[in-house]
Amino acid sequence: MTSSTSSSSPNRTPPSTDVVVIGAPRQTLRDFYHVFLRVSWTVALGSIVLAWLGINAVFGLVYLVIGGVAGTHGRSFWDAFCFSIQTMGTIGYGAMYPTSVAANVCMITESVTSLVITAVATGLIFAKFSRSTARVVFARHAAIGPMDGVPTLMVRVGNERGNSILEATCRLVLIRTERLKEGQTFYRMVDVRLSRERSPAMARSWTVLHPITPDSPLYGATPESLAKDEVELVVTLVGIDDTSLQAVHARARYTDTEVLWGARHADILSERPDGTLVLDVRRFNDVEPTAPIEGFPYPLA
Numbered sequence: 449m450t451s452s453t454s455s456s457s458p459n460r461t462p463p464s465t466d467v468v469v470i471g472a473p474r475q476t477l478r479d480f481y482h483v484f485l486r487v488s489w490t491v492a493l494g495s496i497v498l499a500w501l502g503i504n505a506v507f508g509l510v511y512l513v514i515g516g517v518a519g520t521h522g523r524s525f526w527d528a529f530c531f532s533i534q535t536m537g538t539i540g541y542g543a544m545y546p547t548s549v550a551a552n553v554c555m556i557t558e559s560v561t562s563l564v565i566t567a568v569a570t571g572l573i574f575a576k577f578s579r580s581t582a583r584v585v586f587a588r589h590a591a592i593g594p595m596d597g598v599p600t601l602m603v604r605v606g607n608e609r610g611n612s613i614l615e616a617t618c619r620l621v622l623i624r625t626e627r628l629k630e631g632q633t634f635y636r637m638v639d640v641r642l643s644r645e646r647s648p649a650m651a652r653s654w655t656v657l658h659p660i661t662p663d664s665p666l667y668g669a670t671p672e673s674l675a676k677d678e679v680e681l682v683v684t685l686v687g688i689d690d691t692s693l694q695a696v697h698a699r700a701r702y703t704d705t706e707v708l709w710g711a712r713h714a715d716i717l718s719e720r721p722d723g724t725l726v727l728d729v730r731r732f733n734d735v736e737p738t739a740p741i742e743g744f745p746y747p748l749a
Contacts, residue, residue, distance in 0.1 A: 516548025583608035584698035593738035616687035710746035
């Protein structure tokens with residue numbers, strides 16, 4: 449897994465909300481910080497450049513209206529814009545300079561504005577650069593198949609980086625649509641117990657297991673019942689990056705069509721004759737059929 453877009457183990461698309469919100473308060477400027485941290489670097493840097501050029505254009509228009517800048521070629525917006533660039537960038541070549549009171553007041557205002565803009569832009573870029581992100585991938589499908597004679601739900605989680613995620617903790621929640629006695633529709637969230645929900649140091653791969661025993665919310669379920677109840681599985685993982693020592697998290701969502709019955713994830717760990725362990729991440733998304741057992745008559749379709 450060399451990158452988050454590797455074709456051998458593509459990262460699952462983050463779960464979308466699929467909800468149209470009506471009547472919520474409008475986003476304020478405080479939300480801009482969180483939006484900035486979420487967007488790509490191309491959008492973030494492009495927004496800063498466009499904002500910087502736009503502010504200089506505004507000050508250029510002010511210089512053009514009030515005049516009082518020596519060295520310009522008449523009433524040229526380009527010269528006024530370039531003078532604004534020189535002022536905000538503290539360049540000051542000396543060929544253009546303010547001569548009137550109004551131009552000096554505008555220059556002082558722009559100088560103070562440039563200090564604030566530089567500080568804010570620097571802080572935003574540093575916050576985005578220092579933000580630790582997980583390169584955690586989830587297998588394309590969840591699988592349900594026999595394991596040690598018990599039908600088991602399996603979800604494979606991988607770490608694309610070569611480091612480890614310390615104290616990695618996985619949670620699995622089942623969401624289904626229920627009809628209450630009062631006739632209302634209720635979207636119930638049920639915590640799904642895992643056979644092991646914590647890994648002291650997750651490296652490349654971890655298969656999360658949930659035995660489907662009588663106390664499981666999936667006990668007695670079928671592919672048809674999952675589709676009827678509009679079942680979704682939401683998997684979350686949190687831990688500490690052992691390099692940056694910052695918290696990282698990731699999540700994935702599986703609908704009923706993304707759960708394979710009568711299947712298990714293909715083995716990606718093998719051993720060579722000399723005892724060397726080999727981890728073949730090219731098979732990260734591969735699945736294999738399982739044989740039906742009593743009470744679980746599902747081969748891979």
